[in-house]
Amino acid sequence: MGKLEETLRLIKEGVSNSKEIARRMDISVEEVEGIIKILESMGYIEKVEFGSPACESCPLKKICPGSCIHFKGEIYQLRKSNEYK
Amino acid sequence: MGSFTQGLKVIALAGNPNVGKTTIFNALTGLRQHVGNWPGVTVEKKEGIMEYKGEEFLVVDLPGTYSLTAHAVDELVARNFILEGNADVIVDVVDASCLMRNLFLTMEILEMGVKNVVIALNKIDIAKKKGARFDIKKMEKVLGIPVIPTNAKSGQGLDELRRVIKAAAEGKIVGNPISPVYDEPIEREIEHVSKVLEGTPLVEKYNVRWLAIKLLTRDQEVIKLILRYLGQTKMDEILQHISEVEEYYKRSLDIVIANQKYEFIDKLMHQFVTHFGEVRETLSDQLDKILTHPVYGIISLLAVFYALFKFVFTLGTPIQEWLGGVFDALGSSIAPHIGDEMLRGLIVDGMIGGVGAVLSFFPLVFLLFIAMAILEDSGYMARAATVMERIMRKFGLPGKSFIPMVLAFGCNVPAVMATRTLDNERDRILTMLINPLVPCSARMVVITFLAGAFFSAHQALVAVGIYAISILLALLSALFLGKFLIKGEESPFVIELPDYLVPAWKSVIIHSWERSKEFLRKAGTVILAGAIAIWYLSNYPAPIGGGLSYAEKLGEAVEPFTKLMGLDWRAAVSLIFGIIAKENVIATYGIIYGVGESEVALATLMKNAMTPLQAFVLGLVTTLYLPCIATIGAIRAEGGNKWAAVAVIYNLALSSIVGILVYNIGLLLGL
Numbered sequence: 061m062g063k064l065e066e067t068l069r070l071i072k073e074g075v076s077n078s079k080e081i082a083r084r085m086d087i088s089v090e091e092v093e094g095i096i097k098i099l100e101s102m103g104y105i106e107k108v109e110f111g112s113p114a115c116e117s118c119p120l121k122k123i124c125p126g127s128c129i130h131f132k133g134e135i136y137q138l139r140k141s142n143e144y145k
Numbered sequence: 146m147g148s149f150t151q152g153l154k155v156i157a158l159a160g161n162p163n164v165g166k167t168t169i170f171n172a173l174t175g176l177r178q179h180v181g182n183w184p185g186v187t188v189e190k191k192e193g194i195m196e197y198k199g200e201e202f203l204v205v206d207l208p209g210t211y212s213l214t215a216h217a218v219d220e221l222v223a224r225n226f227i228l229e230g231n232a233d234v235i236v237d238v239v240d241a242s243c244l245m246r247n248l249f250l251t252m253e254i255l256e257m258g259v260k261n262v263v264i265a266l267n268k269i270d271i272a273k274k275k276g277a278r279f280d281i282k283k284m285e286k287v288l289g290i291p292v293i294p295t296n297a298k299s300g301q302g303l304d305e306l307r308r309v310i311k312a313a314a315e316g317k318i319v320g321n322p323i324s325p326v327y328d329e330p331i332e333r334e335i336e337h338v339s340k341v342l343e344g345t346p347l348v349e350k351y352n353v354r355w356l357a358i359k360l361l362t363r364d365q366e367v368i369k370l371i372l373r374y375l376g377q378t379k380m381d382e383i384l385q386h387i388s389e390v391e392e393y394y395k396r397s398l399d400i401v402i403a404n405q406k407y408e409f410i411d412k413l414m415h416q417f418v419t420h421f422g423e424v425r426e427t428l429s430d431q432l433d434k435i436l437t438h439p440v441y442g443i444i445s446l447l448a449v450f451y452a453l454f455k456f457v458f459t460l461g462t463p464i465q466e467w468l469g470g471v472f473d474a475l476g477s478s479i480a481p482h483i484g485d486e487m488l489r490g491l492i493v494d495g496m497i498g499g500v501g502a503v504l505s506f507f508p509l510v511f512l513l514f515i516a517m518a519i520l521e522d523s524g525y526m527a528r529a530a531t532v533m534e535r536i537m538r539k540f541g542l543p544g545k546s547f548i549p550m551v552l553a554f555g556c557n558v559p560a561v562m563a564t565r566t567l568d569n570e571r572d573r574i575l576t577m578l579i580n581p582l583v584p585c586s587a588r589m590v591v592i593t594f595l596a597g598a599f600f601s602a603h604q605a606l607v608a609v610g611i612y613a614i615s616i617l618l619a620l621l622s623a624l625f626l627g628k629f630l631i632k633g634e635e636s637p638f639v640i641e642l643p644d645y646l647v648p649a650w651k652s653v654i655i656h657s658w659e660r661s662k663e664f665l666r667k668a669g670t671v672i673l674a675g676a677i678a679i680w681y682l683s684n685y686p687a688p689i690g691g692g693l694s695y696a697e698k699l700g701e702a703v704e705p706f707t708k709l710m711g712l713d714w715r716a717a718v719s720l721i722f723g724i725i726a727k728e729n730v731i732a733t734y735g736i737i738y739g740v741g742e743s744e745v746a747l748a749t750l751m752k753n754a755m756t757p758l759q760a761f762v763l764g765l766v767t768t769l770y771l772p773c774i775a776t777i778g779a780i781r782a783e784g785g786n787k788w789a790a791v792a793v794i795y796n797l798a799l800s801s802i803v804g805i806l807v808y809n810i811g812l813l814l815g816l
Contacts, residue, residue: 061404062404062405062407062408063404063407063408063411064400064403064404064407065400065404068400071637071638071639072637073637074535074538074637075639076531076534076535076637076638076639076640077433077437077527077531077639077640077641077642078639078640078641078642079430079433079437079642080437080531081639089642090242090243091245091246093243093246093641094243094245094246094247094249095246095407096639096641097161097211097246098211098212098246098249098403098407100211101210101211101212101214101216101217101220102212102214102216102399102400102403103214103216104400105638105639108638133524133526133527133530133640133641133642133643134640134641135530135638135639135640135641136638136639136640136641137637137638137639138637138638
């Protein structure tokens with residue numbers, strides 16, 4: 061199994077952060093992040109937009125006390141439609 | 146650009162996003178630029194004129210992409226531009242510090258059969274700092290195309306790049322690009338498809354090997370293109386053949402081909418890149434070993450949130466008490482100037498009292514948002530996410546549910562709306578139903594008030610305890626509802642952990658203020674309206690105390706039930722008004738006791754009427770019972786009447802069971 065598929069397999073298995081994937085595959089975090097970008101462009105995973113789109117369309121936006129909890133770091137989720145088609 | 150660009154040689158800049166492509170584009174073209182859109186799509190198109198040795202070239206900046214599949218519009222735009230043969234030279238801007246993923250795109254370009262490709266090996270300074278050394282001559286030889294090391298920011302290598310571009314455009318440099326080689330079954334199939342295509346006019350315009358590879362990956366755009374020339378019967382035959390190869394690999398060929406391409410690049414790179422020095426473990430790596438550990442990560446998470454509440458209470462409580470005094474003084478100073486008793490009651494007890502009781506929590510809310518912003522900006526939240534996700538998965542929640550769950554700590558309404566991002570119906574409904582169990586910032590006001598008033602020595606511990614119980618119940622509810630009510634599959638995800646950073650204070654303060662401002666706005670609208678309504682119901686048809694007011698009647702009607710969890714009619718009325726907005730639970734107490742604006746006086750009166758156990762139950766029930774009206778509305782809008790009803794019934798039942806259990810167990814323990 062090549063690195064792209066191995067990364068997909070680990071994500072599917074529940075390894076949810078890039079550092080842990082890098083450790084398990086014995087490659088650099090930069091390489092894992094590069095693989096993630098390639099998998100994203102191939103449609104195997106997709107970037108998750110965190111928070112703001114839902115908040116922007118929220119009717120309570122004007123009076124909401126904490127609508128924008130966010131964090132640094134990007135989230136990608138496995139796309140079922142492409143998962144080992 | 147204008148018609149004057151006709152006849153100019155075209156230079157296309159391709160590359161991954163954030164590789165310095167725009168910097169190179171600006172350096173090559175100077176101010177002679179034009180920005181528009183690519184035809185038919187809203188993708189920005191940048192063009193500019195490059196002048197070199199008296200000659201002009203049209204430079205086109207292609208959208209930044211990681212590959213040239215047909216999954217995104219950007220990729221399609223870049224691919225079609227190259228494919229249609231619009232460029233005389235393609236400058237592939239490659240980030241030397243992330244070479245693997247950059248060369249993946251390079252291989253995709255070379256695989257299209259393009260000869261005039263020049264690599265601008267950018268950010269070479271960063272790569273060198275990371276310990277990488279490049280044998281440029283070898284790289285050129287291996288790839289079969291010119292490679293120019295550049296540092297776009299300093300301008301290093303750009304003159305050489307201009308010279309090579311001109312030479313390539315004039316045909317003085319012609320590359321002999323390498324192309325990835327695949328496994329025997331794939332190569333055999335490429336050859337088979339290529340032979341079929343060779344009899345069509347497609348060969349005149351496109352590289353047949355590239356078309357064959359794309360057909361193997363079932364690229365929809367290429368299938369459509371070839372279908373026009375081959376017809377459905379022939380196409381079905383080819384696709385059937387491809388299915389047999391897929392059957393051999395037991396998976397789709399796009400991932401097989403991409404994998405082999407990646408391994409091909411990996412092998413190539415060893416010929417021209419060497420890495421010196423050990424990869425040392427950074428402080429960030431060492432911290433992550435603890436903070437994302439399955440066991441230590443959870444302990445750290447609890448410790449961090451305990452510290453967060455300790456920080457909020459230690460700094461915020463004295464300011465909160467002072468602010469309560471300010472509202473108290475405001476009410477006292479205004480009261481003598483209002484002659485009309487009813488109007489005085491409305492303004493002093495109702496408006497200033499109700500809103501003041503909630504507003505005195507502003508320092509705590511502001512400090513909480515400061516603490517949250519520090520956690521977010523430092524990069525810790527991403528670590529907390531991985532720890533939480535691991536736990537959530539064990540309880541049958543999809544990874545993606547984490548986003549609405551985290552949003553819910555701010556407000557449940559956008560959190561419920563964020564469940565739209567879950568494409569699986571089961572995941573969406575499940576996340577929507579358990580979302581109101583996550584304590585929002587409005588409930589934080591109630592929790593902090595009760596914890597401060599009744600558990601001053603252990604207020605942070607009690608607050609974290611209520612949060613922890615609520616989250617645990619949300620997870621158990623997910624397990625229960627997922628098992629018996631809604632079944633489905635999981636959807637895993639991965640987080641790219643950012644480096645730890647010292648938060649920038651300016652950004653923390655601005656961010657916290659932006660959020661806190663909304664709290665003030667809510668106090669001036671929803672809470673104010675609620676306070677007026679509570680005041681009216683507490684004073685009509687007769688003032689509270691005689692058992693005749695609407696509020697007392699309402700509370701007494703519900704009291705037989707709330708008594709089971711040790712809560713009297715005042716708590717019952719407060720909980721009812723809390724459905725409008727959870728802060729109203731405190732505002733209602735303030736109005737009922739007629740001390741609204743004085744948070745200290747309210748705490749004293751409540752302590753005389755309730756035991757710490759009852760206060761703990763009230764805090765817990767406020768956190769768990771009915772979602773506020775806005776949240777119920779959001780669930781109805783997103784999931785329909787059925788699920789809004791389920792949410793109401795489930796939350797009510799759960800809070801009642803928990804309230805009764807905790808109160809009675811507490812009594813048995815002598816609390």
